[in-house]
Amino acid sequence: QVTLRESGPALVKPTQTLTLTCTFSGFSLSTSGMCVSWIRQPPGKALEWLALIDWDDDKYYSTSLKTRLTISKDTSKNQVVLTMTNMDPVDTATYYCARGRSPFDYWGQGTLVTVSS
């Protein structure tokens, strides 16, 4: 059974760095072809893909956000970490991690991050 769960702060201040952790089970990121992505959704708005890391440690970032994003993995802990620097109120969103690259076949429940002073 594949599960993913996001964790991290619910509230961050403007200019701070956000660190989110995706802890997963039911698959291994050391298996060829496996990937984990981060996707966000501002309140009432559409989904936006942010970053992806694959089993070979290749990393891909949203062009518009790549200067602010870093994705990494800890295969032994079954975790993927996303950091986003210089947070702004427009970054307020529910952040999801999901397995796969296209399609995203399993999703976590999401974690709402609010950016406010």
Place this chain on the structure above:
Amino acid sequence: QSVLTQPPSVSGAPGQRVTISCTGSSSNIGAGYDVHWYQQLPGTAPKLLIYGNSNRPSGVPDRFSGSKSGTSASLAITGLQAEDEADYYCQSYDSSLSGHWVFGGGTKLTVL
């Protein structure tokens, strides 16, 4: 502005058939990249509904079907039920310089 264009809303009565369109371009759907569809029920995470243009994951009713032609794709729902009321998103890959994995703007389905 989403790379893939969907109508903001569609509606239908129980039992009816509705379709949701997803229009892309030559750098995504038109380039041959697969289209996938997700259903997001209120207050929940998206769920994969259709993958590879027209395939249903295990457990998805055959009332849901997908198709793709040229630079567009469509999701059809037949025998509309109250529990189908949700947001639906299409997703593909974009090969332009600014692209990667892209979503449509989402369509709110209302069951009348």
